[in-house]
Amino acid sequence: MAPVDRTDWQLETSKFECRLSQPIPNFGTATFTHQAGESLSFLLNSSQASLLGDKTLLVEEAPPWRPGASPRQLATLDNGDSGGVLRLDERLARDVLVALYSGNQPAFTNAAWFGGQEPVKVAISAANFQMAYDGYRGCVADLLPVNYRQIARSALLFPSSQWRLSDAAKRRLDLVALYVNTDPTITSIFVDGHSDNQGRRLANRDLSRQRAEAVTRYLADIGVDEEMITTRYHGERYPVASNTTQDDRARNRRVTVRLERD
Secondary structure, three states: OOOOOOOOOEEEEEEOOEEEEEEEEEOEEEEEEEEEEOOEEEEEEEEHHHHHOOEEEEEEEEEOOOOOOOOEEEEEEEOOOOEEEEOOOOOOOOHHHHHHHHOOEEEEEEHHHHHOOOOOEEEEEOOOOEEEEEEEHHHHHHHOOHHHHHHOOEEEEOOOOOOOOOOHHHHHHHEEEEEOOOOOOOOEEEEEOOOOOOHHHHHHHHHHHHHHHHHHHHHHHHHHHHHHEEEEEOOOOOOOOOOOOOOHHHHHEEEEEEEEOO
């Protein structure tokens, strides 16, 4: 564990990710990560992670300057083939955050170091945590609601013979515009209109054009640079479902929005 006078909480912030980490001397790094659109995660990263063995006890302990307080077991972790990284799910990651905010130190303990008889403990120091956490919390509050993986591909569905955007489609496009206008690595947006196979082929092609143009127009109206957008329409070509049932045809009546980045 880092000594109190050498505990260093490092904060990295952006609209896309918040990272709060502490180097642990002679071991590795403990890191809280919160990506846009995702839940909190925690990683204990080290080339020596194998010294924690297959089973590791996660305990919340009082710091050395508060002797006498009983430790509280948080979980028994099954490390398996961790590959140098011990991961906690969102619930346990939050338990670790709460422990640190309370001034306690989460500790990962194992009774056998490298399969021998020597016990080992890796602890995270709570020194200086609250100040660093205030900045981290502010970063999380300012994250985008979605990340690139979640927004890079969107499919907007339409009722039969209709081209006007639903409220749900507009909400999705609002997210697309928010992300595009925040991420400078986005270079292109491809808008592709489609229809089912009901009706005449030329009419379906025209309907797919109206759908695609409605999407492009909405994106431009809410601030997306229209020069980034390539608008295409395909009629009943390229179905994603068989067109043999009502549900399948509903999936084919769509406009897809695809983001590309550097």
